Amino acid sequence: MALREIRMFEDDILRKVSKPVTEVNDHIREILDDMAETxxxxxxxxxLAACxxxxxxxxxxxxxxxxLLKLVNPVITEKKGEQLVTEGCLSFPGIWGKLKRPEIVIVxxxxxxxxxIEIKARGELAKCLCHE
Known part of the structure; x- marks a missing residue:
């Protein structure tokens, strides 16, 4: 495992659309391990999202x-309820915002x-999965 550099603020990659993973293999597992360590x-x-x-x-x-959750090609398939949250982002340190997120999500x-796999998340985890 290795620590990776987190992209910050105006890095263009943070605004691009990520592509689906076509095969879960050792290379993908290594990236997920590095992401977790980071x-x-x-x-x-x-x-943390791969971008x-x-x-x-x-x-x-x-x-x-x-x-720890390690997810490949996650898709939110259902949202329920609403919660007002304060949230930040590792790519935008020191910046916090208040917004509405679903109380429950199914991923x-x-x-x-x-x-x-299917994950039913509530509260903080639901917020995190929506954010990432």
């Missing part, structure tokens, strides 16, 4: 205190082994 070593890190380390692939890691994705 997130855990960055103050305030609860989630934030310069990789335009639909990958994310998140840990809001319930354990379909693949795990790091290429297995289909």
């Amino acid at each position: 997130m855990y070593h960055t103050p305030g890190g609860g989630g 934030q380390i310069g990789i335009l692939r639909r990958l994310l890691v998140a840990d809001m205190g319930e354990g 379909h994705a693949f795990n790091e082994y290429g297995e289909e």
Whole structure:
């Protein structure tokens, strides 16, 4: 595992659309591991998308205190309720905003082994998955 550089502020890659992952393999697992290590070593890190380390692939890691999630090609398939949240971003340190997010989301994705999974997230984790 390695720490990756987090892209900041005006980096163009942060505004580009990430492409789906076509095969979950050792290279993808290595990227997910690096993303997790980078997130855990960055103050305030609860989630990280691959574009934030310069990789335009639909990958994310998140840990809001319930354990590490490593997601490949995540898609929010359902949203319920509403919550007012304060949220920041590792790519925009020191900037916080208040906004509305769903209280509950259902996410379909693949795990790091290429297995289909469904996650029902509430509260902070729902906020994080929407953000990433």
